[in-house]
Amino acid sequence: MRNERPRPGPPSVIRGILMLILIYGSALAGGYGITAQIYRVTGPPSELLRQVFSGLTALALIAMVMGLTASWRMGRGQRPHENIHDILTDALAQIARGNFDVFLDAKATNMHHDLAEAINDMARGLGNLETMRQDFISNVSHEIQSPLTSISGFAGLLKKEDLSxxxxxxxxEIIEGESKRLSSLSENLLKLTTLDNSKLPLNRQDFRLDKQLEHVALLLEPQWSAKNLTLEAELPLCILCGDEDLLSQVWTNLLHNAIKFTPEGGQISIxxxxxxxxxQVTIGDTGIGIGPEDRIHIFERFYKADKARARSAGGNGLGLxxxxxxVDLHGGSIRVESTIGEGTTFEVFLPGLHCV
Structure with a gap:
């Protein structure tokens, strides 16, 4: 009669979980330490990339330790993948190599359900981050390449001696406009990267929100006057405790979009x-409108509801x-209502305001 190895009971599972937590915690600390030394030479990246690099370094350390353990066990004549630890080793090693399609079946591997789900969630999360990273690089490359191609082409045309x-x-003028697009893209990317670093506090102070809105409208007067747009404003005295410079960027972007996508003779309201x-700050227009299929995406980076029109107008999909x-950093919210051919209205809600 063959002797079968008894299945591990709950105490063995608990010990395995605790051992995994200890190994991962130690590796994560080591990953932060290693990347911190690297950043002293290269300079720190954004907070998102910093978390990804530290996590991947930790996974690599885990895979290395598990790999050495597996090699030692094989040297003693033990077969690979014969227990739960070998299954974890293989899964984590695949994740460390960039394969985020790992899936552990708790029933098939005799593994505790929560542990298997935690590893599956980690793989899915890292896979989503990798997809976001690739999409971000692709979008930035595309947005940079387009104006550079125009600048290069028209600069070559300027060399012709028979031009009028x-x-x-x-x-x-085209070269100047494309150069401004590149400058705007660089500036917005820098602002978003800075704001993504949650450690940076807001420079909150009391200021007149009504005066700020009036000031932004006057700064953009040459743009809406050139299109014969009518601007209506109802701005009662209102004091806000917030970051004045950042909120000025909000109103500038929203008003600029209202002007850009409203035909001549239209109307804008504040x-x-x-x-x-x-x-509640409301900025509306009688412009071209936004379809329902686009409204759910307009706050995503690099998304353009009307790509051809946005490109001709110099947009890069980062403003909204x-x-x-x-708005999120101020604890507020923003929503949009729009009808194709009738116009768009943005409503911004900000807490901590005192209106008179």
Missing amino acids: AEQRRRYA GLKQEGDAA SLVKKI
Whole structure:
């Protein structure tokens, strides 16, 4: 009669879980230590990339330790994958090598359900981060390549000696416009990276929100006047305790979009009122509108509801994501209502305001 190895009972499972937690915690601390030394030479990346690199370094350390353990056991004549520890070793090693399609079946591996789900969640989370990273690089590369191609092409045309003065002026204006697009992209990326670092506190102070909205509208007057737009504003006295510079960026972006996507002779409105314990800022227009399939994505980075029109107008798809980030940092919220061909209205709610 063959002797079968008894299945591990609850105490063995608990010991395994505790051992895994100890190994992962030690490896995570080691990963932070290693990446910290590297950042002293290369400089720190954004908070998101810092977390990803530290986590991957920790996983690599775990895989290395598990690999050495497996090699030692095989040297003693033990077969690989003969227990739960070998299954964990293989799964974590695959994750460390960049394979995030790992899936552990708790029943098939005789593994505790919570432990298997934790590893599966980790693999899915790292896979999502990798997808976000690749999409981000692809979007940035595309946004940079387009204006660079235009600048290079029209700069070459300017070398022709038989160009008229009007052609030279038009080509120079195109180069200037594409250069501004690159500058705006770089500036917005820098702002988003800075805001993503949650350790940076807001520079909160009391200021007149109504005066700020009025000031932004006056700064953009050359743009809406050039299109014969009518601007209506209802701005009662309102005091806010918030980051004045960041919130100015919110109103500038929203008003700029309203002007950009409203045809000549249209109308823009700015409203300010108290809504419970918050203040509501409303910026509306009678422009082209946004379809329902686009409204759910407009606050995503690099998303453009009308790609062809946004490109011709110089957009890079970062303005509204920057608006959303600033509003979120202030503990507020933003929502949009829009109808194709009739216009769009953005409503921003900010707590901590005192309206008179």
